[in-house]
Amino acid sequence: MGDMRKKVVAVIGGHRCTPEVEQLAQKLGKKLAKVVEILVSGGLNGTMRAVCQGFKAGGGLTIGILPSYNKKDANPFVDIIIPTGLGLARNVLVVKSADVVVALPGEAGTLSEMAYCLQFSIPVISVDSWDIPGVIKVKTIEEAVEKVKKLFPAKRMKARAGSRKMREKRSSA
Amino acid sequence: MGDMRKKVVAVIGGHRCTPEVEQLAQKLGKKLAKVVEILVSGGLNGTMRAVCQGFKAGGGLTIGILPSYNKKDANPFVDIIIPTGLGLARNVLVVKSADVVVALPGEAGTLSEMAYCLQFSIPVISVDSWDIPGVIKVKTIEEAVEKVKKLFPAKRMKARAGSRKMREKRSSA
Amino acid sequence: MGDMRKKVVAVIGGHRCTPEVEQLAQKLGKKLAKVVEILVSGGLNGTMRAVCQGFKAGGGLTIGILPSYNKKDANPFVDIIIPTGLGLARNVLVVKSADVVVALPGEAGTLSEMAYCLQFSIPVISVDSWDIPGVIKVKTIEEAVEKVKKLFPAKRMKARAGSRKMREKRSSA
Amino acid sequence: MGDMRKKVVAVIGGHRCTPEVEQLAQKLGKKLAKVVEILVSGGLNGTMRAVCQGFKAGGGLTIGILPSYNKKDANPFVDIIIPTGLGLARNVLVVKSADVVVALPGEAGTLSEMAYCLQFSIPVISVDSWDIPGVIKVKTIEEAVEKVKKLFPAKRMKARAGSRKMREKRSSA
Numbered sequence: 001m002g003d004m005r006k007k008v009v010a011v012i013g014g015h016r017c018t019p020e021v022e023q024l025a026q027k028l029g030k031k032l033a034k035v036v037e038i039l040v041s042g043g044l045n046g047t048m049r050a051v052c053q054g055f056k057a058g059g060g061l062t063i064g065i066l067p068s069y070n071k072k073d074a075n076p077f078v079d080i081i082i083p084t085g086l087g088l089a090r091n092v093l094v095v096k097s098a099d100v101v102v103a104l105p106g107e108a109g110t111l112s113e114m115a116y117c118l119q120f121s122i123p124v125i126s127v128d129s130w131d132i133p134g135v136i137k138v139k140t141i142e143e144a145v146e147k148v149k150k151l152f153p154a155k156r157m158k159a160r161a162g163s164r165k166m167r168e169k170r171s172s173a
Numbered sequence: 174m175g176d177m178r179k180k181v182v183a184v185i186g187g188h189r190c191t192p193e194v195e196q197l198a199q200k201l202g203k204k205l206a207k208v209v210e211i212l213v214s215g216g217l218n219g220t221m222r223a224v225c226q227g228f229k230a231g232g233g234l235t236i237g238i239l240p241s242y243n244k245k246d247a248n249p250f251v252d253i254i255i256p257t258g259l260g261l262a263r264n265v266l267v268v269k270s271a272d273v274v275v276a277l278p279g280e281a282g283t284l285s286e287m288a289y290c291l292q293f294s295i296p297v298i299s300v301d302s303w304d305i306p307g308v309i310k311v312k313t314i315e316e317a318v319e320k321v322k323k324l325f326p327a328k329r330m331k332a333r334a335g336s337r338k339m340r341e342k343r344s345s346a
Numbered sequence: 347m348g349d350m351r352k353k354v355v356a357v358i359g360g361h362r363c364t365p366e367v368e369q370l371a372q373k374l375g376k377k378l379a380k381v382v383e384i385l386v387s388g389g390l391n392g393t394m395r396a397v398c399q400g401f402k403a404g405g406g407l408t409i410g411i412l413p414s415y416n417k418k419d420a421n422p423f424v425d426i427i428i429p430t431g432l433g434l435a436r437n438v439l440v441v442k443s444a445d446v447v448v449a450l451p452g453e454a455g456t457l458s459e460m461a462y463c464l465q466f467s468i469p470v471i472s473v474d475s476w477d478i479p480g481v482i483k484v485k486t487i488e489e490a491v492e493k494v495k496k497l498f499p500a501k502r503m504k505a506r507a508g509s510r511k512m513r514e515k516r517s518s519a
Numbered sequence: 520m521g522d523m524r525k526k527v528v529a530v531i532g533g534h535r536c537t538p539e540v541e542q543l544a545q546k547l548g549k550k551l552a553k554v555v556e557i558l559v560s561g562g563l564n565g566t567m568r569a570v571c572q573g574f575k576a577g578g579g580l581t582i583g584i585l586p587s588y589n590k591k592d593a594n595p596f597v598d599i600i601i602p603t604g605l606g607l608a609r610n611v612l613v614v615k616s617a618d619v620v621v622a623l624p625g626e627a628g629t630l631s632e633m634a635y636c637l638q639f640s641i642p643v644i645s646v647d648s649w650d651i652p653g654v655i656k657v658k659t660i661e662e663a664v665e666k667v668k669k670l671f672p673a674k675r676m677k678a679r680a681g682s683r684k685m686r687e688k689r690s691s692a
Contacts, residue, residue, distance in 0.1 A: 008253075069293075069433060071178070079179060080253070082270050085265065085269060085434065085435065086259075087431030087432065088431065092258065092608045096256050108638040108653075112638065115630040118626075120242070258606030259605050260438065261604065280465075281461045282461070284457070285465065288458035289454070384599060415615060417524070427524070429616065431615060
């Protein structure tokens, strides 16, 4: 069943950001949509808004996991809103919903999310974001997308390897 | 923006259920998919599994908000898994994500979710489930689907009424 | 170790209440402090404030598990504030922290907490509150305190019975 | 009212730790109990157990905010158990309950808690723990206790300054 599930990426980053990071986030979103079906984010503005906008432009589906109960807090590029009302505890849900996480520059909130990735052993790719041991550091969003792409096929190859093994087993029987 | 959002229904009910309720849940799911785009549920088995199966058969998209961190706890008819790790506190998220909730027979967990609906002023339709003041009681799933349908157009009519008002304003200007 | 732990009661009820219920809650708090060491509540006003006031007057320690992050939301009779920021999801924590729960009249929030008690198999005593199957119904706060008293010694008697059994085992050896 | 509240410190650190850190934690707990009334921690073993043991030996009251629903997961030096069932989302509650936080060496969980401190603007003192901008770095537990002491009297001095002002106001009237 696991391999049939839709692929999910989370992008994390500040709810305020410079115009440069905003542009990067939008571009990242658009490129990720070619590789992954679903984008999870915190659903608010800044980096989150830009990446959602890009991901939708690229044809993907966006989920926003809000800290508040107010669906209106979601940026307009969120398709599915989960208004948790959990405050910052919702950070856990953002990363745990994803198969792989990309971190753009952000402050302490982004750091807490990266720390959760490490705790859950979810691969986290840092594009000029916090530098902590265990994080996959890249310099450009192109590299980030490449890393995401590689992390997903790895799984499918494992699955195929598994079935080859089974075929061999059968043929040797 | 609000009117452009996808329509979301939550269906709640026991994670164990009789074959009769299971069949009902599946039928309900299928019929709801004709009216609403997204189904949110607790993502587990019993009633949740049956309603997801029906909703997918009807062409809808299903979201499962799990109590655990384990995506494998989701039933196979969940498209998007939110593995909250929040235990029973995830009940809040299930109902708060929806515009309208349908309750099938269930135990205390279902009751807590219905109580949250009342607290959030989310309309909750009870099909042979808990009978508490404020709940909309119906006898059949057909009636439930009718109620859901009515609750949604109501919003759109309001929107249209609003624009008519605006047109009148303009023409009288 | 279990028997050495401090005994904890939770009292639940509306954050608005009539002067009569307020008086009842205060009296209940004072009487409970003679039987139990720690009172957990939602920490806000109305019933919660009154029961905290009574419990402190009776010499007990009060814990308030707030829905917000703001310690100032706690009523002045809360000794220890847990500002969860979890919204209504904090209801789970209020009852799960307790060994036994007393429910005074309240609305949907109180109902969700009683439902959680049933789900966790925590005994819940209803004084003129919601009447749902599985709840222990009493008519006066004196009866409620009696019930609480009985629920606690039961544990200790079991412990003693256990040690008697051990003594018998030893002497028969 | 704020100044009458009991003073609360949280100590964070790994649930596994070396014998050296364990000893440090115990000593830190004992010393903190001379300065602060209540210790909040994650309630589990390792660093948490050692600091609770020390704090109780020093005469303080300990609160353990557990990730699970199981009170038995608490170490034996926890006086008051909050079994949240929230998983790692309980990290938010641990630091938000405190006025000041001391971080001992720990892994990603500790890092997420330090990040939350920064987000909430709760002072966090790092004794050989993660080094992130905004954290107060010290080298010994004695220095940590000094820092905690200084952070608290600051508040009281402000209060006293306030009352002096009032006296002056009155005398000048």
